[in-house]
Amino acid sequence: MTTVLVTGGAGYIGSHACKALSLAGITPVTFDNLVTGWRDAVRFGPFEQGDLVDRARLDAVFAAHRPDAVMHFAALSQVGESMSEPGKYWRNNVAGSLNLIEAAVAAGCMDFVFSSTCATYGDQDNVVLDESCAQRPINAYGKSKRAIEEMLADFGAAHGLRSVIFRYFNVAGADEEAEVGEFHQPETHLVPLILDAVDGRRGALTVFGTDYDTPDGTCIRDYVHVSDLVEAHVLGLRWLEAGKGSRVFNLGTGHGFSVREVIAAAEAVTGRKVPYIEGPRRAGDAARLVSGSEQAGQDLGWTPGRSTLERMISDAWRWHKVGHYEE
Ligand code: UDP
Numbered sequence: 171m172t173t174v175l176v177t178g179g180a181g182y183i184g185s186h187a188c189k190a191l192s193l194a195g196i197t198p199v200t201f202d203n204l205v206t207g208w209r210d211a212v213r214f215g216p217f218e219q220g221d222l223v224d225r226a227r228l229d230a231v232f233a234a235h236r237p238d239a240v241m242h243f244a245a246l247s248q249v250g251e252s253m254s255e256p257g258k259y260w261r262n263n264v265a266g267s268l269n270l271i272e273a274a275v276a277a278g279c280m281d282f283v284f285s286s287t288c289a290t291y292g293d294q295d296n297v298v299l300d301e302s303c304a305q306r307p308i309n310a311y312g313k314s315k316r317a318i319e320e321m322l323a324d325f326g327a328a329h330g331l332r333s334v335i336f337r338y339f340n341v342a343g344a345d346e347e348a349e350v351g352e353f354h355q356p357e358t359h360l361v362p363l364i365l366d367a368v369d370g371r372r373g374a375l376t377v378f379g380t381d382y383d384t385p386d387g388t389c390i391r392d393y394v395h396v397s398d399l400v401e402a403h404v405l406g407l408r409w410l411e412a413g414k415g416s417r418v419f420n421l422g423t424g425h426g427f428s429v430r431e432v433i434a435a436a437e438a439v440t441g442r443k444v445p446y447i448e449g450p451r452r453a454g455d456a457a458r459l460v461s462g463s464e465q466a467g468q469d470l471g472w473t474p475g476r477s478t479l480e481r482m483i484s485d486a487w488r489w490h491k492v493g494h495y496e497e
Contacts, residue, residue, distance in 0.1 A: 171238045171411050173197045175231065175279070177222065177270060178243030179215075180207025183285065183341060185350040187241055187400040188214040194404050199235045201228075202244065208495035211350050222266030225273060232277035239281035239407055240274050242267065245315075248358050249289065249454040252311035263314035264321075271321060275329045281410040282322065282333040283403055288392075288422065288459045290316040290337060298462025301337070301418045309454030319418070326416050334406035339392035339422030339461050341399055343482035344489035351489030352396070360391075360429065361483060364436045365490045367445050375444060377429050379451035382458075388429035390458040392422035395476035395485070405470040419470065422461025423477045435479040439487055 174191055178184035179200025184207070188198035192214040200212045203221040216235070220227040222244055245263045246252070252259045274282060289312030290305040297303065307313045325331040342361045344351035352362050366372040380387040402421050409417070427435075433444045466472040476482070 171196055171407060173199060173235055173237045174239045174241055174407065175199050175201055175235065175237040176241045176243065177201045178207060178245065180204060180209060180211045180217070181243060182352045182354065183396060183399065184241075184243035185211040185213070186345055186396045187243065187403050188212070189345060189350060190397070190400040190404050191215075196407075199231070199237060201231055206246070206354065208353065210495040213349060222270050223261065225269045228269060228273040229276070232273055232279060236277075237279055239283065239410065240270065240279060241283045241403060241407075242270060243285050245285070247287075247311060249309050249311050250358065250452055252309050252314070253453045256310035259310045259314040264317045267318045268321060271325050271331065275325060275331055280331050281407070282331055283406045283410070284318065284322060284333055284335045286315045286319055286335050286337045287312060288337050288339045288420065288461065289456075290319065291459070293456035299420065299460065300463040301420055301465060308456060311454070323416075332410050333416045334410055335418045336402060336406065337418065337420045338399065339394055339420070339459060341396050342393045343395040343397065343476065343485040345397060346485050346488075348489045348493045351493050352486065353495050360432060361436070361486050362490070364433060364444050365440070365487055368436065368440050368442050369490070373445070375433070375446040376449040377433075377446055378449055378455060380448045381451075384428060384457055386428050386430045389455055390426040390428050390460060392424065392426050392460040393432070393477065393479060393482055394421055394423060394474055395482050398472075398474040398476050402466055402470060402472045405472055409470060417469070419466040420461040420463040421466055421472075421474075422463070423474050424461055424464070426458060426460035427479055432479065432483075436483050439480060439483045
């Protein structure tokens with residue numbers, strides 16, 4: 171494997187994946203429309219600007235670079251926005267992925283790594299979520315990802331496309347060398363919002379809901395360090411390369427932390443108070459999403475060794491202080 175097409179390679183997770191690929195001796199070709207990604211984040215291989223809804227552009231990029239595999243990160247990923255503007259999610263995520271999958275099959279590029287989400291499981295309080303759990307998404311974001319998973323299975327059956335699907339839990343942290351990091355505009359994710367509130371870059375954090383059926387009333391999530399997460403993708407590529415066939419893996423640690431616990435950890439790491447207020451629930455949020463699976467560990471040999479709250483927040487804090495992309 172020498173070349174991989176990375177859609178969304180200018181985004182948060184995609185840019186870290188490009189670094190991991192280049193460290194593994196593989197050239198990452200970034201395909202990104204720069205709607206939510208950053209040109210500055212493309213540091214480890216060639217850049218092709220384009221949109222997944224533009225099939226001709228995709229065909230040209232496959233012809234120019236002849237990738238051995240695709241890693242597909244490009245997507246809209248905000249739960250709240252997906253509830254108010256579902257059309258954007260069905261068009262960008264679902265129709266865009268259909269174009270990409272058809273272009274890959276047409277180019278004979280049959281190994282595909284896809285970033286899916288634990289949001290496809292929906293709200294299954296207190297159930298340990300493993301890959302065999304029913305997928306009952308409660309927001310349009312999760313529904314769009316579930317639809318793409320189904321699409322990959324159908325293209326596998328019909329055309330022999332091989333896919334590794336990763337269902338992410340909550341991704342946090344940044345490259346330890348701060349070459350790339352998390353920077354969304356607008357920002358909606360918990361850890362960067364906490365760090366912005368800590369240093370006064372924006373106002374107090376709003377905790378979305380304190381009346382959930384959890385020990386402290388706030389939502390519980392399973393946080394994974396982005397550098398651990400992208401290492402699993404390289405292992406997934408190796409899995410496909412070895413001819414081991416299509417598989418679905420959860421990527422989580424099996425440990426959940428509440429919003430209040432994340433705030434406390436950020437206060438310990440930064441040595442400062444996190445200003446916050448308590449607000450109402452956010453539409454589409456499940457009370458508890460924690461991975462119950464060790465499949466990625468057993469089968470891929472994946473160990474999320476950086477995924478402690480302290481390490482994720484301290485790496486994010488270092489990035490927060492030194493690195494931001496040009497707007
Ligand atoms: N959250 C919050 N305030 C915010 C942003 C997020 O309380 O300003 C909570 C959110 O309700 C969820 C958790 O933090 O329980 C993680 O949210 P995030 O948007 O980072 O990731 P998601 O779980 O939506 O993928």
